[in-house]
Amino acid sequence: MLSNISRLNGGIRMRQHTHLMGKRLLSSAPAILLAAACIVPAAAAEPIGDGVTPTYDEAYYATLDYYGNLLDGSVVKSYTLNGATSLTDYGTYDEVVNLTDGTTPAVAGNATTFSFSGKDAPSHFYFEGKTAAPFEALPWTLSVSYTLNGVAARAEDLAGKTGVVEITLDAIPNEAASEYARNNYTLEAMAVFNQDNILSLEAPGAQVQLIGNLRAVLFIALPGEEQHFVIRVGCEDFSFDGLTILMVPATLGQLEEIAKLSQRKDDLEEDYNKLSGSLDTLLNSFADLGSSLRDTADGLDQLNHARDTISNGKDQIYADGDKVLNDLESLNNSLNTIPGHLDDADDSITEVTDTAVSLRENLDDVDDCLKDLQRDIKNIRSGSGDMQSHLNQLGADLKKLQTSLQELKETLQLLDIRINGGLISELPSNVQEKIKVQGQQLDAVLTQVQGLETVWAGVARDSEGQPTETIGYQQYQIAALIASGKASSAADAVGLLQQVQAVDTGIASVKASNPALTDEQALAYLVAQGQLTNEQAAQYAAAKPQLIVMEQVYIAVCGGTDQPMTKADFFTAMLMLSDINALPADQKTPENIGKILANEAAYAKTGKMLSELNGDHDLSRVIGLLENLSDLLTDMGSGGLTGDLSSLVGKTDTALGHLNDAADVGRDILDRVDTLLSDIKELDDTINDQVPGLRGTLQDTKTLVTDMVTTIDDTHGFLTSFRSLAKTSGTQLDEGTKKSLENLAATLRKTARSTDAVGDVKTAKDAINGIIEDTWNEYTGDINNLLLMDATAEAVSLTSDENAAPTSIQVLIRTQEIKKSDAPAESADQIQAAPSTFWGRVGQMFRDFWNALAGIFR
Structure with a gap:
């Protein structure tokens, strides 16, 4: 029995280790997004399939030397197989590295094929293709130069120098790039300096932000725009972390009107x-x-x-x-x-002039509505006053904004043009779109509920794998262990339950021989006799009380361990467990746990609402449900729900923050429209003069x-x-x-x-x-290709036109650092040959960049 326990623990530790390694693998590359790439549909003569094909995201990572020469470049493809057992990618690579499992690719010409056995096929698959080809076809050609006190200088000689160092990044449009890249990619360049280590900083035309003691410099170039970005930094001991450059297609829904x-x-x-x-x-x-x-x-x-x-x-x-x-x-x-023709010409001039005046008034109305919207969000986030009144006012102002946008759209239609006018006709939808583009931050508000929904869907199945409406006590134990993070999978949960059961059997056997012993003394006896290790005993001691509480919760919710549990009961039980686990160690007394168990009726109301909340992305409904949950918290006072549910309701502040960001985006759009209208205004002024x-x-x-x-x-x-x-x-x-x-x-x-x-x-x-x-x-x-942008155009793969359009595409570039070092400086070849995994290189290259970038926009 004990040997079985040892083997079981070993399997659990191995799976936990693999799980942790997977988490570290993903966390080391936060810029990689999972998405899709479509396989070419079958010919008409072939049998009709189920229509489900793999999809993929594509990212190109490049490291450059001080001056913009390529040191290392790799394409990372992130595939979602959607049940497929093979995938084919097109592109010429120097080396293909499987980042997911041991499947060996088959390479024929420019086609790379991975074939999986049906039962072992992963749901997500990653591979790296090392190649410099995409770098030559980027929409901009990059070069970097340096001066010290106005005199041209080599980057290798600048580390530790005193004076004013000027860094110039030249971004020249590349005519060899594809039409899609030239017309749709934007360029963002960024550099970060420690405020404590510099004397001065100038970056004409850039956005400069102070984040703690860091100065972040951000430049942006529009599609097809030639730019020469200059940074001047004065210091007594110069060092530079290098430039970080991002090239991505602009796909905001608001940009669709530019194509029109x-x-x-x-x-x-x-x-x-x-x-x-x-x-x-x-x-x-x-x-x-x-x-x-x-x-x-x-x-x-x-x-x-x-x-x-x-x-x-x-x-x-x-x-x-x-x-x-x-x-x-x-x-x-x-x-x-x-005379009649002259009268018609005069009337046309008058009509155009009057419509232009109306357009300016409409823009002012939209701007006022956005200010009202941000005021409402501030009131809601402050938590002061009548929350229902604040939410009602938010709805009224959203409706007012929609009316103003409709009037703006009608005015633009009179001019028979579109200048970002119809981009926010349905504000809630675009709030969601904006949040999705920034990393699906709205879904973070519902992560707890959606996680419980996923766990429920995994365990609520019969022996044939079909979904069921209820679960039993053992399925509940498995689900509770997964939801609480005590087990990473159903197999881990089953293993833990079997281990506890085996130790319970051993304790019962010891106490049968000596009834005077307590459970703790019997457990210590098993360790002393070598039948259990200290680690196994510690795992049992930690898991046993939690399983007891789980059993108490199940009985409180369902009436007994022999009774079935519904989905709403499951959510109720998870809320009660969450509040019990949230109690400090010195307050986890039977009395306090009993109070929570006795309050099952109030938890049941909340559990039912949470089971209905999952997956609901309609902003007005989410806010309404969260408001009802907030009312339940108020009614219940200090009687319970002090754990994750309170945290969930508190996350409405994050949701409102994103709505506030969306209002800022709306104003940014209006600013861009206003900029374009300023150009038209110059034309209008000239016309008015004439x-x-x-x-x-x-x-x-x-x-x-x-x-x-x-x-x-x-x-x-x-x-x-x-x-x-x-x-x-x-x-x-x-x-x-x-x-x-x-x-x-x-x-x-x-x-x-x-x-x-x-x-x-x-x-x-x-x-x-x-x-x-x-x-x-x-x-x-x-000057640029602003009016040639098409946010609805399909993305073009960086490696081959034969590939289907990727769901997302991005290019991330980092230039070499300028640092003082006691050791001799490494050559470019040595830098390229440094031993590291791909994920290590990506993590080293972009870790500082993403932390700084997230700090700016947080």
């Missing part, structure tokens, strides 16, 4: 080109009209000079006069259509055209009368004809001078056209 704005840009550009072309045609017509009027005036002069000839050849003059009348009538018909003159010119042009129509009408009537009179009066009209022709020529020249203003109108129009084109070009490649 880019699409709308083409439509706006086409419509504006049509309008510009129409104005050019109109202005050119006016310019040609001035020349025609002058030519007509010259012709009239010649006609006047030929008056004597006309007098001698009246028939010819009458015929030419008929032609002039016909030409004037045609010109008059053409000019009659121009619009009064343009409107005046259009009005003057309208007046000019109207006057010309009137003048031509009068001229037409005059010439008609003149022709009639000339035929009647003959030579008597020679002098009148002379004066009429001279006055008519003068009138046409005056009218022609009025059309000279057309050149100024065209110049203003061309200037506006240039501003519009420059604004679009700046954000589509000249």
Whole structure:
């Protein structure tokens, strides 16, 4: 019996050791996220499968020397198999390292295949592919240079120097990168300095934060943007931990509207080109009209000079006069259509200007709503006043924010563009999305409940593995041991129970021979006789009281160990165990434990709510359920629920903190919108400067055209009368004809001078056209690729286009440190050859970075 106990303990320790090693393995690489990569679907002729395929996340880790040259680079693929027994990854690697188990990969060309036996296939699988290829295809080419007191210096010589060291990071867009990477990746560069070890710090354009005694410098570059980041640090004994650089695609849901704005840009550009072309045609017509009027005036002069000839050849003059009348009538018909077009142009300018003003007002309303939202969150977190009233006010302000966002969206629709306007139309959904992007922090609030749900699902099964509605006493013991952390799996729990049972049997045997002995004395006797080790005795002494309490709780909840336990009863029991375990050692008296057991009815209400809370991510429902739980705590006073449930309810402060972060994100989005609108505002100011003159010119042009129509009408009537009179009066009209022709020529020249203003109108129009084109070009490649971003685009694998799109992708880079050392400096080759596991290298490379980064955003 005792040998069996020893073997059982050995198995338990081995499993615990493996479990701890797994935990240390994961904790050493916090930047690695589990996700998915899809296998190419089967051809149409093949049998239809169940549709479940492996998914994966992809991360590229690179260490650089002082100047940006690659020292070491590896791709880590994190696969979720979803029940598959094999996976194939495409990419050319120098070496493939299995980080999960002993499965040997099969490599054929650029295809790496892992095949598992069905029963031993892991649920999650990791491997490392060592390769420098992705580094050459990153969206930025990086280089680092240094100066000391303004003089170029080698990094190897800077450690321990006194003076001002300038560190320059040049990030140049890489045209060899994929289109997806160029248009969607953002770059974040970070450096950390000890405040106590420096005299000064300058980082133009960076965000500099003081965290304790550490100065963190953070730079950000938009897609396609060339940047030259400079850090100047003054110190008496220089040292530098190196630069940490992160390249990731921007996938926030709020960025989806930028892609729509880019699409709308083409439509706006086409419509504006049509309008510009129409104005050019109109202005050119006016310019040609001035020349025609002058030519007509010259012709009239010649006609006047030929008056004597006309007098001698009246028939010819009458015929030419008929032609002039016909030409004037045609010109008059053409000019009659121009005033209507000018009125339409004026109305369009007014509509655009008014809508732009409304847009600014809508943005102000949204900003006010976000301020109200942050005020509500502050009230809730303070815990003062009526909590129900605070929650009601939070709901009202959320609704008000949604209304303001809808009005903003409608205003943007009037302009037929999107400038991040529809990004937060449903704030709760985007709060969840923001929290998921930052590491699924909202799920941390529900970790306790979801953990209990997982344990329940694991034990509530019949002999055939099918889910059941109830469990028995032994299943409850297994679940309680797992939930309390005393066992890492069902097998560990069963082993512990068997061990305690075996020791109980041994104690009973000893006491049967000597009834006067206590359990403790019988246990000591077994140790003294060598039947138990001190460690086994200690494990029994620690586990036995807990199992007794578990039995008391089960009886209190279910009425007896022979009665079944429901899911709600299970949650109730876990809450009671949690409060009993939370009691200090000197207060774990039978009296205090009895009080908790006697309060089972109150715990049952809470247990039922917790069993319903699991997996609920609707923010309003979560807050409502947690509020009810908080009310139960108040009603129960000091009677119980002082353990994990109180902690869970307290975590609402974390949830509200994330909501507060989401409001900050909303304001950040508005700031970015405001920045973009500032650029549009410059355009709007230019238009406003030009619009009064343009409107005046259009009005003057309208007046000019109207006057010309009137003048031509009068001229037409005059010439008609003149022709009639000339035929009647003959030579008597020679002098009148002379004066009429001279006055008519003068009138046409005056009218022609009025059309000279057309050149100024065209110049203003061309200037506006240039501003519009420059604004679009700046954000589509000249400065950055902001308007080419597409948050909905599928990610592209760093190793091969043949791979399905990864669920997430990231690039993490660290440059070499500059430190003083008593030992000789290692060469780059020695650094590369340093013996270490992959996880050790990742942990060494990024441990300080993630701690600092988490501190900034916490």
